[in-house]
Amino acid sequence: SAVISQKPSRDICQRGTSLTIQCQVDSQVTMMFWYRQQPGQSLTLIATANQGSEATYESGFVIDKFPISRPNLTFSTLTVSNMSPEDSSIYLCSVRDTRNQPQHFGDGTRLSIL
Amino acid sequence: KQEVTQIPAALSVPEGENLVLNCSFTDSAIYNLQWFRQDPGKGLTSLLLIQSSQREQTSGRLNASLDKSSGRSTLYIAASQPGDSATYLCAVPTQGGSEKLVFGKGTKLTVNP
Numbered sequence: 742s743a744v745i746s747q748k749p750s751r752d753i754c755q756r757g758t759s760l761t762i763q764c765q766v767d768s769q770v771t772m773m774f775w776y777r778q779q780p781g782q783s784l785t786l787i788a789t790a791n792q793g794s795e796a797t798y799e800s801g802f803v804i805d806k807f808p809i810s811r812p813n814l815t816f817s818t819l820t821v822s823n824m825s826p827e828d829s830s831i832y833l834c835s836v837r838d839t840r841n842q843p844q845h846f847g848d849g850t851r852l853s854i855l
Numbered sequence: 856k857q858e859v860t861q862i863p864a865a866l867s868v869p870e871g872e873n874l875v876l877n878c879s880f881t882d883s884a885i886y887n888l889q890w891f892r893q894d895p896g897k898g899l900t901s902l903l904l905i906q907s908s909q910r911e912q913t914s915g916r917l918n919a920s921l922d923k924s925s926g927r928s929t930l931y932i933a934a935s936q937p938g939d940s941a942t943y944l945c946a947v948p949t950q951g952g953s954e955k956l957v958f959g960k961g962t963k964l965t966v967n968p
Binding site: 742745747772774782783784786789831833835837840841842843844845846847848849851 | 886887889891896897898899900901904906944946948949952953954955956957958959960961
């Protein structure tokens with residue numbers, strides 16, 4: 742299975758700032774996704790990162806708040822913009838080649854906003 | 856809208872016990888179901904993927920079953936060990952042929968030595 746590296750693994754940020762999270766995969770993958778896991782909750786899909794085009798966002802998530810890039814088939818970034826304490830969560834990158842194969846996750850980025 | 860429910864929310868057992876975790880989903884038009892494990896503060900580890908044409912999938916001490924028509928899956932863990940302590944999540948496609956997943960809230964398992 743693909744090896745997924747996320748950076749940073751954790752960060753503490755000030756209110757109003759932005760942070761970019763990187764997701765690097767050791768092989769080319771068709772699909773990349775970004776999830777959020779708020780404290781004590783399950784995972785919620787933020788968006789699908791599309792290679793060479795704009796990401797597809799889920800209801801409740803917008804590009805201005807969570808801009809996503811995917812310049813190639815092995816790399817994506819998620820930016821959390823103008824952060825507030827409500828953005829304190831674990832952010833997870835995941836990948837999948839086809840729908841008949843398992844989806845795999847990185848170790849996540851634990852983000853705390855003061 | 857697909858919804859996933861996992862029961863129980865938490866489970867505590869003595870080491871060596873066999874146990875069953877339950878997952879139910881509202882839209883049975885799924886093509887597969889995936890079970891994950893999440894350790895505290897970590898990402899998810901894929902345990903088992905069951906295709907809609909399969910009834911069971913096994914990996915070591917883990918056995919997952921799928922009854923698509925009734926919208927249910929179970930994860931059976933044999934001879935539990937303290938290292939099995941984690942949160943177990945099941946996930947199914949959001950709808951139809953979508954590649955996107957919707958997750959249950961998980962079952963937090965504690966195996967006591």
